[in-house]
Every structure is written in structure tokens, then in C-alpha cells.
Amino acid sequence: MDPGDNDNHQSPEWVVNMKNLLDGGLALDAKSPWIIGKVPYKWRCVRDTAFYSEMVFIGPLNRRLGQELQGLRHELKIRFLIRLLGGKLERRGRDGDVSRTTEGQRASDGCERDEHDEGGRMVKAMLLDDLAEAMQILEQKTRACYSESFDDLSSVEFVEMMVVDGCFVVELLRLYHQRFNPQSPGVATEYDPIFSNPLTLTALRRDLVQFENQLPFFILEKLYELINKKNKIDHQHAVPLEVLAVTFFDPLLPQHNAASKLDTNKPKAHLLDVFRSSFLNSEKVLKKGKSQIKSRLNPNGSIRGVVRHFTSELQEAGMQFKKWKGHDLLDIEFDHNTLRVPQLSINDNTISLLLNFVAYEMSIEHPEPFFTNYVMFWDSLVNSPRDIQIFRKHGIINHLGSEKEVVELFMRCREVIYDLDLGYLYNEIKEVNEYCEQYCESKYSFWWRSLIRERFSSPWTCLSLFAAIILLLLTLLQTFYTVYAYYRSL
Numbered sequence: 301m302d303p304g305d306n307d308n309h310q311s312p313e314w315v316v317n318m319k320n321l322l323d324g325g326l327a328l329d330a331k332s333p334w335i336i337g338k339v340p341y342k343w344r345c346v347r348d349t350a351f352y353s354e355m356v357f358i359g360p361l362n363r364r365l366g367q368e369l370q371g372l373r374h375e376l377k378i379r380f381l382i383r384l385l386g387g388k389l390e391r392r393g394r395d396g397d398v399s400r401t402t403e404g405q406r407a408s409d410g411c412e413r414d415e416h417d418e419g420g421r422m423v424k425a426m427l428l429d430d431l432a433e434a435m436q437i438l439e440q441k442t443r444a445c446y447s448e449s450f451d452d453l454s455s456v457e458f459v460e461m462m463v464v465d466g467c468f469v470v471e472l473l474r475l476y477h478q479r480f481n482p483q484s485p486g487v488a489t490e491y492d493p494i495f496s497n498p499l500t501l502t503a504l505r506r507d508l509v510q511f512e513n514q515l516p517f518f519i520l521e522k523l524y525e526l527i528n529k530k531n532k533i534d535h536q537h538a539v540p541l542e543v544l545a546v547t548f549f550d551p552l553l554p555q556h557n558a559a560s561k562l563d564t565n566k567p568k569a570h571l572l573d574v575f576r577s578s579f580l581n582s583e584k585v586l587k588k589g590k591s592q593i594k595s596r597l598n599p600n601g602s603i604r605g606v607v608r609h610f611t612s613e614l615q616e617a618g619m620q621f622k623k624w625k626g627h628d629l630l631d632i633e634f635d636h637n638t639l640r641v642p643q644l645s646i647n648d649n650t651i652s653l654l655l656n657f658v659a660y661e662m663s664i665e666h667p668e669p670f671f672t673n674y675v676m677f678w679d680s681l682v683n684s685p686r687d688i689q690i691f692r693k694h695g696i697i698n699h700l701g702s703e704k705e706v707v708e709l710f711m712r713c714r715e716v717i718y719d720l721d722l723g724y725l726y727n728e729i730k731e732v733n734e735y736c737e738q739y740c741e742s743k744y745s746f747w748w749r750s751l752i753r754e755r756f757s758s759p760w761t762c763l764s765l766f767a768a769i770i771l772l773l774l775t776l777l778q779t780f781y782t783v784y785a786y787y788r789s790l
Contacts, residue, residue, distance in 0.1 A: 335569040336361070336514045337447030339659050346712040350652040351659070353507045355500065358465045360450050360458065361512045377468040379492075384471045384527065385428060428463075430530075434522050435462040445516045466515055466523045469508065469571070473544040474527070476501075481547065505552050506652050511659045514570035517541075540564045542574050549575045552649045555628065576657050580670060582628040585724060609736045610680075611687035614639075617736050623695040630674055634728045637735065641691075644678075646699040646706055662717070673723035679710040680729075 311319075338361060339351045353362065356373045435442075436459050443450060443458065450458065472494075479495055494500050507513055521541055528535040543559045549571075550558045561581035568574045580586065609617070624631065624640040633640045644650070657671035682688060685703035692699065699706055723729070 334447045335445050335664060337663050339511055342716045343659050346716060347651055347655055350655040351510055353510060353513055354503045355507050358513045359515050360453060360461055377464050380468045380471045381464055384467050430526055431463045432459055434526060435459045438519060442516055442519060462519055466519050470520055470523045470527060473548050476548050477544045505549055509549060509572050509575055509653060509656055511572060511656045514572055517568045517570050545571050545574045546578050552653050572656060572660055579629055582631055585630045610683040611690050614736060615690055621694045621696060630670055632725055632728055634731045641696050643695060644697055646697060670724055672717060673725050675713055676717050677725050679714045682707055682710045
């Protein structure tokens with residue numbers, strides 16, 4: 301064929317598009333690694349409510365939701381932005397009348413401190429242009445943090461989202477810390493129902509730790525810096541934003557002095573990462589995290605990344621379970637025949653939090669899948685309500701619902717977590733498996749222990765089995781004499 305004929309050949313549309321990409325010099329690895337993305341559908345099947353926002357949508361991933369829902373949530377964010385900028389707020393009296401008060405009027409009423417006081421409200425001189433300009437500079441860096449490109453979102457719309465959503469988050473954390481921190485003087489938050497309604501605060505906490513509901517942390521830090529500057533607060537001596545965040549989120553899964561466990565010098569991806577990091581500062585966890593598992597298979601081909609026996613089986617093998625008081629959530633230890641585990645309270649808050657931790661660790665190339673390993677550890681121990689009952693009896697699991705509900709949750713996690721190569725609990729899992737193998741060397745011995753447990757668990761079952769054996773022997777004896785008499789008479 302004459303090469304010139306190729307010029308007259310009409311290429312398919314997809315070929316033309318690909319050539320245009322090649323001509324444009326687009327590299328396959330041009331986009332930097334993202335830190336915020338959509339939760340896979342399979343994870344939503346584990347617990348859909350863990351990934352659905354109830355009060356607010358933050359960031360661009362959820363912007364396509366219905367107009368009515370967005371409108372209700374956007375109004376809340378705008379109210380906080382107006383408050384931050386020193387605008388007018390609505391104040392509803394006991395009789396239902398609404399009056400508008402300025403920041404100066406609130407201060408004169410004794411409800412708010414002077415604007416020049418170190419922890420005071422933002423002065424009216426704070427310009428919205430300052431925030432918009434700062435976000436404009438960081439726009440491209442922010443876009444690169446998401447798994448989607450958002451080409452349909454203009455620069456103006458994207459910057460607006462950054463300012464409105466970011467200021468809402470920062471102001472919420474700021475005001476909460478000032479109002480509820482005993483060492484911080486109060487501010488005028490009594491007019492906002494958010495700070496007087498525990499259910500609303502809980503819903504906001506759950507929304508703001510969802511993986512899809514995140515803004516890059518450097519955005520929040522920049523806004524916080526500008527806010528402190530306009531408040532005439534020395535940003536270097538202000539309470540770190542990470543501390544404000546952990547103080548706000550701590551009621552979801554309380555820790556002892558959680559803020560002190562933060563490493564404020566280590567970069568954070570977003571608020572979810574900030575709160576997650578507060579659980580990782582345990583000396584035991586950090587020490588274990590340095591050892592990485594090279595392979596999930598033993599030479600004989602058996603999986604070593606999970607416990608191979610459920611809790612009821614381990615108890616039959618003589619293992620003891622003990623609630624480990626005074627230790628962090630991820631601190632788990634096996635010593636001789638005792639498994640020590642810190643108490644885990646299972647409720648809607650902790651389930652949502654743990655699943656979002658795992659979704660974050662599994663959605664990116666994360667070097668420290670601590671919570672993924674933690675959830676799989678529980679999953680490998682639980683297979684029936686009896687397993688949960690054992691943990692509840694020892695005070696290790698605190699759950700008000702049914703044991704069956706907890707079992708089903710862990711079994712759904714089992715279907716979506718695959719990679720067990722890395723795990724800080726590797727040594728504990730290995731020791732538990734080795735212990736159990738010493739007491740379960742054969743299927744016969746394990747079957748015999750199961751039979752003893754099931755048939756001799758109470759005196760009534762023992763009597764029933766004994767009576768059945770006597771009845772069987774008498775029946776056999778009667779049959780023998782009948783047959784014997786018959787043949788003797790022949």
C-alpha cells in the first residue's frame with residue numbers, strides 16, 4: 301500500500317482524540333498523588349451511613365447533590381462566614397422576634413470581648429478579598445489533591461468553595477475550642493444553636509471526618525493564619541489548628557489527653573488524617589509500625605496475616621482475654637496465654653470513624669495501614685455472636701445492640717479488605733496462631749474439645765446424654781436376648 305493513502309484514511313474518533321493527547325504532551329503520571337477521593341461502592345455496602353453527610357458537605361466531591369440539600373447546608377456555612385467577617389447576625393429572642401445585631405453591639409452587651417483582645421472576634425477590617433486572593437494562589441495545588449479533575453468547575457467557583465467551606469471549618473473549630481476549653485475565656489456563641497445542641501455537634505463531627513468531606517489541610521492552615529493575623533493574634537503562639545481539630549473530634553472516640561499525642565511538626569493531609577494521627581503516637585504502636593511484613597505466606601503456604609481461629613476456639617484452647625486499662629486503642633498485646641486488648645465501644649460514631657480511617661488508608665498508597673490491620677484483627681476473631689459475648693463478658697467490647705449486628709458488620713469488612721501484607725499486629729497474630737496450634741494439633745483433639753463443650757456444658761445435658769446411653773444399652777441387650785432365644789429354640 302502506498303504510504304500516502306494513510307493521509308486520506310479517516311481515523312476513528314477515539315484515535316484522533318488519543319493523537320491530540322499525544323501532541324499535547326500529556327504524561328500519564330502528570331497528576332500528583334491525590335489524598336482525597338470517592339469512597340468505593342463496595343465500602344458503602346459495609347455501612348452506607350458512615351459515608352453520608354447529615355449536616356454539611358465540604359469540598360468539591362459532593363457538590364453535585366440536590367439543590368435543596370445543598371441550599372440548607374450552604375446557608376449554615378454562609379452564616380459562619382458572615383460571623384467571621386464581622387457582619388450582622390440574627391438574634392432570636394424568647395418571644396420569637398428576630399433582631400439583627402452587629403459585632404460591636406454584642407460586645408457592648410457584654411456577650412463578646414473587645415476585638416483587640418488576643419482571643420477575640422475578628423475585626424471588621426478583615427477583607428474577604430484577602431481570603432479569596434490566598435485561595436486563588438493555592439487553587440491548582442488544591443485541585444491536585446483530589447482524585448477528580450473538576451474541569452466543569454470554574455476557577456471562580458472553585459475558589460469560592462475553598463473560602464466558604466474552609467472558613468466554616470476553621471471558625472467552627474476555633475469557636476468550639478474557645479467555648480468549651482476550660483482555659484479559654486468564653487465568646488459569644490450562645491446565639492448559635494450548634495453550640496447548645498449535642499446532637500448537632502455530633503452530626504457535624506461525623507460529617508467532618510468523612511473521607512469525601514475533606515479539604516487539604518494546608519488550605520485550612522492558611523485561612524487560620526489569616527484569621528489570626530486580622531485578630532491581631534501572634535500565629536506562632538496561637539493554639540495549633542491540629543489541637544483545635546482533635547479537641548473538637550475527641551468525643552467521637554475519646555482518648556486520654558488526645559491533643560498531647562499530636563506531632564504538630566509532621567505534615568497532615570486533612571482533618572481525617574489529623575484525628576487519625578492522634579491515635580498513632582503510642583510508643584508501642586510506633587515501635588511495631590517500623591517492622592514490615594515482606595510476605596503474607598509462610599513456607600508451608602498458610603496465611604499469617606490473620607488469626608486462624610475465632611475467639612470461641614481460642615477460649616477452648618485455654619486462652620485468656622483481658623481488658624487492657626490505661627492503654628491506647630491500637631495497643632494490643634499477647635503474653636503467654638493472655639490477649640490484652642483496650643476496650644472498644646462500638647456505636648454509630650466509632651463505626652463511622654473506623655470505616656473512614658480504613659477507607660483513607662486503602663484508597664491511597666498509605667505506608668501505615670494501622671486501622672486497616674486493627675479492623676482485620678477484630679474481623680479474624682469474630683464469626684458468631686458467641687465470640688462477641690466473650691469479649692463483652694470481659695469488658696473488652698462495649699455495645700448496646702445485638703451481638704449479631706456486630707458480627708455482620710465485621711463480616712462485611714472481611715469482604716472488602718484484601719491486602720494483609722503489612723500489619724503492626726503481625727507479631728501478636730503470629731503468637732496467637734502458634735499458641736493455638738500447640739493445643740489444636742489435630743482435628744480429632746479439636747473435635748473432642750468441641751464435643752465436651754457442647755454436650756457437657758451443663759449438668760442437665762450430662763444427665764440427658766447418660767440416660768440416652770443407658771437406654772441404648774438396654775435396647776441392645778433386649779434385642780440380643782430376643783435374637784438369642786429365637787436361635788436357641790431352633
